[in-house]
Each structure stands twice: as structure tokens, then as C-alpha cells.
Amino acid sequence: MSHSTITAIATPAGQGGIGIIRISGPEAFSIGSSVFYRAGNQGNNSRLLDNIKTNHFYYGYVRSQGENKIIDEVLVNFMKAPHTYTREDVVEIQGHSGIQTLKSILDIVIQKGAKLAQPGEFTKRAFLNGRIDLTQAEAVIDLINARSSLSLEIAVSQISGSLKRKISDIRTALLEILSQIEAEIDFPEDVEDSFNRKEMLSRVQHQVIKPIQKLIRNHNNSFLLKKGIKAIIVGAPNVGKSSIMNRLSKRDKSIVTPYPGTTRDLIEEHVDFFGAPMVLTDSAGLHSSDDPIEKLGIERAIKQIQMSDLVLFILAAGVKPTQNELGIFKLIKDKQIIIVHNKSDLVMDGKAFDMPKEFKNASNISVSALKGFGFNRLRTEIEKKINQKIKDFDDPIVPNLRHTKALEDARASVESVYEGLLNSLPRDLLAVDLGESIRHLSDITGENPTPDILDRIFSEFCIGK
Numbered sequence: 001m002s003h004s005t006i007t008a009i010a011t012p013a014g015q016g017g018i019g020i021i022r023i024s025g026p027e028a029f030s031i032g033s034s035v036f037y038r039a040g041n042q043g044n045n046s047r048l049l050d051n052i053k054t055n056h057f058y059y060g061y062v063r064s065q066g067e068n069k070i071i072d073e074v075l076v077n078f079m080k081a082p083h084t085y086t087r088e089d090v091v092e093i094q095g096h097s098g099i100q101t102l103k104s105i106l107d108i109v110i111q112k113g114a115k116l117a118q119p120g121e122f123t124k125r126a127f128l129n130g131r132i133d134l135t136q137a138e139a140v141i142d143l144i145n146a147r148s149s150l151s152l153e154i155a156v157s158q159i160s161g162s163l164k165r166k167i168s169d170i171r172t173a174l175l176e177i178l179s180q181i182e183a184e185i186d187f188p189e190d191v192e193d194s195f196n197r198k199e200m201l202s203r204v205q206h207q208v209i210k211p212i213q214k215l216i217r218n219h220n221n222s223f224l225l226k227k228g229i230k231a232i233i234v235g236a237p238n239v240g241k242s243s244i245m246n247r248l249s250k251r252d253k254s255i256v257t258p259y260p261g262t263t264r265d266l267i268e269e270h271v272d273f274f275g276a277p278m279v280l281t282d283s284a285g286l287h288s289s290d291d292p293i294e295k296l297g298i299e300r301a302i303k304q305i306q307m308s309d310l311v312l313f314i315l316a317a318g319v320k321p322t323q324n325e326l327g328i329f330k331l332i333k334d335k336q337i338i339i340v341h342n343k344s345d346l347v348m349d350g351k352a353f354d355m356p357k358e359f360k361n362a363s364n365i366s367v368s369a370l371k372g373f374g375f376n377r378l379r380t381e382i383e384k385k386i387n388q389k390i391k392d393f394d395d396p397i398v399p400n401l402r403h404t405k406a407l408e409d410a411r412a413s414v415e416s417v418y419e420g421l422l423n424s425l426p427r428d429l430l431a432v433d434l435g436e437s438i439r440h441l442s443d444i445t446g447e448n449p450t451p452d453i454l455d456r457i458f459s460e461f462c463i464g465k
């Protein structure tokens with residue numbers, strides 16, 4: 001445990017109902033009670049310190065030191081170690097959330113002997129005091145930065161230890177394999193029968209390599225979950241792509257005019273789709289153009305299609321696809337596609353039109369961006385496509401880049417173990433690779449963290465966390 005007592009404003013700057021000053025460390029209770037005056041018991045706090053009820057809200061005031069003026073009306077909660085965020089004694093003072101008021105309270109707490117906390121220092125103490133592992137500490141940052149309910153879900157599951165447990169299961173399997181191999185090295189004659197190479201190969205494969213691969217895969221797919229599925233709106237000029245962009249994003253983001261060739265560049269917007277974030281891109285109308293600016297826009301659109309997970313292909317409703325549109329279809333046919341028939345307000349009821357078979361096999365939705373028809377159906381269809389993409393994530397355990405690098409190193413060492421078992425390599429060589437892979441896994445949860453790793457992780461935090 002640390003010997004200093006730290007403090008910070010724990011709530012974001014700005015106006016709100018409540019602001020919280022957090023104090024953590026051995027002096028937290030004495031400092032907390034010395035700045036707090038219970039309502040109806042003004043001036044006498046020594047009794048409070050002797051009989052503090054923990055996890056109980058005390059109502060009262062914080063007063064200025066010199067003039068003894070009331071600075072704020074507050075609620076104070078004293079929380080006894082170890083059942084606290086940091087595992088140290090913690091005091092939280094809830095005041096009204098004006099930044100001046102909170103700063104004044106903070107100043108008094110500092111005058112009474114607390115140190116201003118570094119960014120992430122509360123969470124760092126929670127880690128150093130063994131309440132959470134590194135993956136859980138990192139999830140606190142993800143939680144704060146979560147942009148969608150899905151990334152929030154991942155962060156919450158990681159805070160509660162999902163990644164830590166997964167890593168620990170893999171590590172336990174490796175430790176058991178290692179001890180079996182080491183027993184073999186130490187007492188070769190005793191364990192001759194217990195060393196079953198086939199069983200060990202299967203264990204390495206199923207309990208170690210496969211779970212590691214799945215975690216790496218989840219990381220590689222995590223752009224989809226954290227940053228969003230990438231969708232692009234494409235089609236011939238003037239079919240209403242930008243109008244659809246504006247409807248879906250509920251913003252007046254893209255310029256709409258009656259003139260073909262209005263959109264030249266890629267226009268991006270973040271849209272939250274039923275909890276899954278989506279990056280939606282509007283693009284220049286695709287056709288063969290002589291205009292050099294438009295041509296560049298078309299090149300960009302084509303590049304962006306390759307990087308997209310979903311393509312909304314816009315056609316003019318009731319109009320037979322042109323040669324140009326057949327060409328666009330060829331360009332996008334390997335992607336997830338929704339064909340959107342726009343301007344359906346212009347089509348007489350029942351008017352039939354010819355559609356190529358491959359078009360009919362895709363999802364087809366009629367809308368009118370002008371009148372706003374059909375957008376609920378379009379949104380539902382987009383949601384369906386997103387769900388198809390994310391159904392691979394049966395467990396939302398998503399390692400970050402740091403974890404994934406360590407997992408890749410662990411996988412490389414374990415694959416050497418696997419090869420070694422296949423090729424009957426000496427057991428002490430296998431033990432070396434096993435030890436190596438166990439160390440890589442320990443780096444993830446932070447068993448023996450180096451100071452620079454800790455600094456790098458905790459410097460991403462804000463003060464007060």
C-alpha cells in the first residue's frame with residue numbers, strides 16, 4: 001500500500017448536478033473529517049473521526065479555512081479499506097458541481113495534507129493493491145471512451161474480469177503441461193507412463209492455441225465493434241445518395257442539389273445503429289467522367305468500397321438499371337449489399353421493371369429520401385446485416401493492441417512447443433518455450449509489470465480516475 005494520500009476532482013469539468021472530490025490513502029479519513037462539518041454539529045469533528053460509520057452518507061458543509069465561510073453543502077461518504085476502489089481508505093465528498101466550488105474544496109483538502117493525484121493514480125493503486133489486474137485497469141479507460149453501447153458492453157465485461165479469467169485459464173493449462181514435462185525431466189523413470197504425447201498435443205491445441213487464436217481474431221475484428229461497421233453509399237450520379245446519407249445520419253451533412261456530380265469527395269459520419277456504431281460514407285456518383293475533379297472523387301469512392309463492410313447501392317426506383325449500374329454492381333458484388341430503390345415517390349403503383357437476377361438476390365428496399373418513406377425498413381435491414389457481421393462475437397472478450405501483441409508472442413512460443421512435441425524434441429527445450437509463453441501471458445494481466453508499461457497505460461487516464 002502507498003503511504004501518501006491523494007485527491008482529485010473525480011467528476012468531469014462542467015456544469016452538472018453533482019461533483020465529487022475523491023480522497024484515497026492512509027490519511028483519507030482524518031483529512032476528510034477535518035474539512036467536513038456535520039449539519040447540527042458544527043465545529044466538533046473530532047467525535048466524528050472516532051465513530052465514523054462507513055459507507056454512510058453524512059450531510060453537512062465544507063467551510064473555508066480562514067474566514068470559516070460555508071463553501072458548499074455536501075454529502076460525505078467514508079469507505080474503509082479494503083472494500084473500496086483503491087483498496088485504501090477512501091472518502092468521497094459530493095458537492096454541487098461548479099468548477100470553482102469543487103476547486104475550493106480540493107484546495108482545502110490539499111492544504112490538509114493530501115497530494116493532487118496523477119492521471120489514473122486511483123486506478124493504478126487499485127492495480128498495485130491487487131484489486132484488479134492490468135486488463136481491468138485498461139478497461140476503465142475503454143469504459144470512459146466507449147462510443148457505443150456495444151463497446152460499453154465489452155469494457156464492462158472486461159472490468160469484471162472476463163479477459164483476465166480467459167488468460168488465466170490458458171495460463172493454468174500451460175502451467176499444468178509444464179509441470180508434467182518438468183516431472184519428466186526430474187524423474188524420467190517415474191513418469192514414463194504418464195507422459196502421453198498425443199494427449200499433450202491435443203491439450204496444447206485445444207486449451208492453448210485455439211483460445212489464443214480466437215482472442216487474436218476478436219481483436220482483429222474489434223474495429224467493427226469499437227469504431228463501427230463501415231458502410232458506403234454508392235450509385236450513379238443524382239440518384240439521391242446524399243439525400244439518403246442525410247436521412248440516415250439525421251443531419252444535413254452532404255450537399256444535395258438537382259445537378260448530377262454534386263458530391264465530389266468522401267463524406268463521413270458516425271451513426272449509432274441499435275447500439276452498434278457505424279461509419280457511414282457518402283461518395284461521388286460513379287460513372288465515366290471527363291471532369292478531373294469528379295474523376296478523383298470516383299477513384300476515392302472505388303478505393304473506399306474495398307475497405308467497407310456494407311454497401312448501400314442506390315438506384316432510381318422503377319427505372320431499369322443502366323449499363324453503368326451493371327458495372328457498379330460488378331464492383332461491389334463480393335460485399336454485403338443492400339440495393340436501395342430511391343425516389344419511390346415518383347413511381348406509379350404497380351409499375352413493373354426489369355431487374356437482373358443477381359440484383360433480385362440481394363436485399364432490396366424501396367425508399368423516398370425526399371418524403372422520408374421506407375427508412376424504418378432500411379434501418380432494420382442494415383441492422384440485420386450488422387448482426388450477421390457481429391454474430392462471430394459469441395463472447396465479447398476483445399483484447400486491445402497491447403494484449404494482442406503479447407498473445408501473438410505467446411502463440412509463437414506455444415507453436416514451437418507443439419512442433420517440438422511432434423518432433424520428439426528434448427523435454428527441457430519444450431520447457432523453455434513453455435516458460436516463454438507463460439511469461440507473455442503474464443505480461444497481459446501484469447503479473448510483473450515494468451514501470452514503463454505501467455506509465456504508458458496509466459498516462460492515458462484522466463485525473464480523478
Ligand SMILES: Nc1nc2c(ncn2[C@@H]2O[C@H](COP(=O)(O)OP(=O)(O)OP(=O)(O)O)[C@@H](O)[C@H]2O)c(=O)[nH]1
Nearest residue numbers: 237238239240241242243261262263285343369370
Ligand atoms: N422525387 C425525389 N427526389 C429526390 C429523392 N431523393 C433525392 N431527390 C432529389 O434528387 C436530386 C439529387 O439528390 P442528391 O441527394 O444530391 O443525389 P446524389 O446521388 O447525392 O447526387 P450526386 O452527388 O450528384 O451524385 C435532388 O434534387 C434531390 O432533391 C426522392 O426520394 N424523391
Ligand SMILES: [Mg+2]
Nearest residue numbers: 241242262263
Ligand atoms: Mg451526392
